[in-house]
Amino acid sequence: MASKKRVPVIAGNWKMFKNRDEALAFVFAVNDNMPKRKEVETVICAPAIHLSALVKRQGDNLRIGAQNMHFKDSGAFTGEISPLMLVDAGVSYCVIGHSERRQYFNETDETVNLKVKAAIAHDIIPILCVGESLSIREKGTTNRFVKKQILKAYEGIELEDALKVIVAYEPIWAIGTGVTATKEQANETIKGIRRVLAKLYQRVNANKMRILYGGSVNTNNIKELLGESDIDGALIGGASLKSDDFLKLVDAARK
């Protein structure tokens, strides 16, 4: 860890969990114990309906993120939320292209690319999710599959903006299953992602980009995952729902 120059990111993805009181209680419980942002960047990606309330109560070192957004500023898109609305609510991060959105809500590599661009245009930091299914992992084509996702997601994005993107490598078979990728599997795939980014933006720049791992990360396995050369933090679902556990996850990322 000590040799890594990149600031680690610990991001919780609450998915469709927590009512308003539970969400606020969590933020109150963790606020005062968050490390300085130069040490660890901490983010909670909450259900959209809670975002405004949470932003009002976020401490100096905790940021609130959304889990999805539309790529247009406004329009006749019933049920959608625009980047302008997120900015208006004080939201500064947004998960984009989560595998659950790709699987259940027809998110494609094309819409992911449009959303990454829209997020950057509005100063929202995209947490761009990529990752393969079990059958792709078993076929041995993970790197090729993830490369395609990355190439499309970054299409038309200049270096200056690419540096703002946080990538989250989340193998679908590891999400919510209790089956974590081994630290070697996670690190190797993330290294592959960094190689693709190095081809697009040069090695020196790719070395500055943060790439997280996600998929059954918990308080027991986070330390060894973060100990790997290329894993710069974690995007955490289930284990981010309890404030005590979130504090431990964040602690694991402190240098």
Ligand code: 13P
């Ligand atoms: P789990 O940590 O619950 O496996 O979820 C991972 C995830 O999908 C985070 O975005």
